[in-house]
Amino acid sequence: MARITHGLTTSHIPAVGAAIDLGKTAEPYWKPLFAGYDWTKAWAKENVPDVIILVYNDHASAFTPEVVPTFALGCADQFPPADEGYGPRPVPVVQGRADLAAHLAEGLILDEFDLTLMYAMEVDHGLTVPLSLVYGQPDAWPTRVIPFAVNVVQYPPPTAHRCFMLGKAIRRAVERFDEDLNVHIWGTGGMSHQLQGPRAGFINTPWDTAFLDRLVKDPDSLAQLKHLEFVREAGAEGIELVMWLIMRGALGPEAEELYRFYHVPGSNTAVGHIVLQSVETP
């Protein structure tokens, strides 16, 4: 059977991708940010999963103003990088895992999650920047990736509670897959940031820190948070944090914190990065 053993969260700031692509990671501005991923890079080299279920949001790249899916599951074999206006990022094409994606589609829809299935999709910085942060600049990504896109652009996004329940359902579905697979799940986006209006640049470090603590120890309480609190306390784009609850729900009731990094600023954003290990309960 397949198992979700680890979870990881990270911001997916586009400027971080640009810094990597343009070879600026050693510059004084960027150095402390990238240093915060050194532990993870070493850990990830020793712990390559068979598949990553990568929860992210599309930033008006694959999804046009015509079609706004709440949850979109990537069922294709390949997902090329999108051209977000600067030209596509020079990163490898993401290799999917269509058999597991088809299995997840079945399990989750029967579990009453109303997915949209994607058989052709380009992926933007929301998905590729986390891969670059953890795996650097390889010729090919070392693992398969199933993209799972969440609408956090148009209101309302799914509730925190819905996301947490979805994570639990993903865990159940993965465990019903016949093949022995080591699966990781990543939640991306966040932490506090706002990219619009006079309030842009908003950062709330105490709230972010408490969020990270509760994500590890008390995710049930986070699942009760309303959208209003996310926007008020973490900024308009801090709403991306609902996606981290999908990751956390998929780890099961207990999780052990292996590593944490928090840094301000990454461009306009507070960088939050945590690596968790599922503690199996009988």
Place this chain on the structure above:
Amino acid sequence: MARITHGLTTSHIPAVGAAIDLGKTAEPYWKPLFAGYDWTKAWAKENVPDVIILVYNDHASAFTPEVVPTFALGCADQFPPADEGYGPRPVPVVQGRADLAAHLAEGLILDEFDLTLMYAMEVDHGLTVPLSLVYGQPDAWPTRVIPFAVNVVQYPPPTAHRCFMLGKAIRRAVERFDEDLNVHIWGTGGMSHQLQGPRAGFINTPWDTAFLDRLVKDPDSLAQLKHLEFVREAGAEGIELVMWLIMRGALGPEAEELYRFYHVPGSNTAVGHIVLQSVETP
């Protein structure tokens, strides 16, 4: 406040649309079928709602093999008829009701239904044939329509239970809309039919009749039916009947049967048509 007062189900057979468009409704083959809608046409003339929420499935017209949404809500102002290979049907453009659709989008997503929102969409025979059956061939449809498309093409469709719960949530959301509106809800597709393979032409009249009875009096029991039973007893395309449970859920616990018509054949399909009135319970 807005209220859902009536529900209606009907098959949406493409050949029925062609018979109307080509002026063949008086031919011996078609006459008994269209006669079955006479009561409804007269009733509909006297009972024009402000809006119809029209639950249907797209037949590979708006949704390509790339994108398969489980539930898609039409949020646009207009929905033109699709060209399904014979040229677009000569019917009026469907006029939407974007303010109510936006309200439904909010209410249903916060109620944890994972909708896909459509801001541009063509509509096929699944939506336009029912309008033609009830309203004939006017220059403009006499009412606004919010299209609600359900995936019943790729397996798994949503469960019967999920559809029934969605109907209940639609009722709640409509009742939270400030404006006084009279809303009808239609469920289309079905009844028993199969359009593929050596088993094509499958019709199960006893099962259909029992389904209609239970739809009125005991929808909770229908909500427990599995996909396997729909396919086994109502044919591969009889799975469309899950959509009727959305309609029924939206009428509230009790409904009164105003009219019923059942006829075989309409092309490959058993035609089922029923008109229900919601019995408000305190």
Place this chain on the structure above:
Amino acid sequence: MTSYTAEFDDIPGTRVFTAQRAKAGYELNQFCMSLMKEANRERFKADERAYLDQTKMSQEQKQAVLDRDYNTMIDLGGQIYFLAKIFATDGLSYLQAVSTMTGMNIDDYQQMMLHGGRSPEGWRSIKDGN
């Protein structure tokens, strides 16, 4: 892992369109969608083989289209609502096209439908033989 899909295989003469089949039939169904444009229908009718050769369909899929062999198209991942774009281009109705999958001629099929359709008896379950 295949438990959900597998149970449908017990129903005689039926293929439900699973996620797996959707992947296998992707290019075939995309070709069908292309026939929603009048200009493409004209190009297809003018030279079917040339039109098909511009797609990424498998040789088998192309041959099944040329043969209008709908059962084979479904075996190769086609889905009837996509395939409908082919028979619409041919000017056929659903009834006419669907009958070709049953091994009956169109008149016999039409007669069966006029007499209440195919009876469920014997068509419910391979295992239970009912």
Place this chain on the structure above:
Amino acid sequence: MTSYTAEFDDIPGTRVFTAQRAKAGYELNQFCMSLMKEANRERFKADERAYLDQTKMSQEQKQAVLDRDYNTMIDLGGQIYFLAKIFATDGLSYLQAVSTMTGMNIDDYQQMMLHGGRSPEGWRSIKDGN
């Protein structure tokens, strides 16, 4: 009916992208999507006005684009991830473009970010003044 959306209006200097705004901004955001193609970016840069006049955007929306007035674009239904295609075409980063909405110059904004970002104090609620 507007209760869900209305509560966000209490947050200072913030516009959440509601279904209503998505409708109002539809053509503006579609224009932005068109800039995901290099050829379109070149055409836009060559003659911005002519490019905009080929769209169905309102005059106000077009003017806001020409002025690179992002706050107004957001008021007219633009959403930042769509609008990002405009400043990407201009070769600007998110930080550079976003700073223009704050009334601060880029250096002051950058300094604020380096010192931990904009403090939440006073930016939580208009009603509560905190």
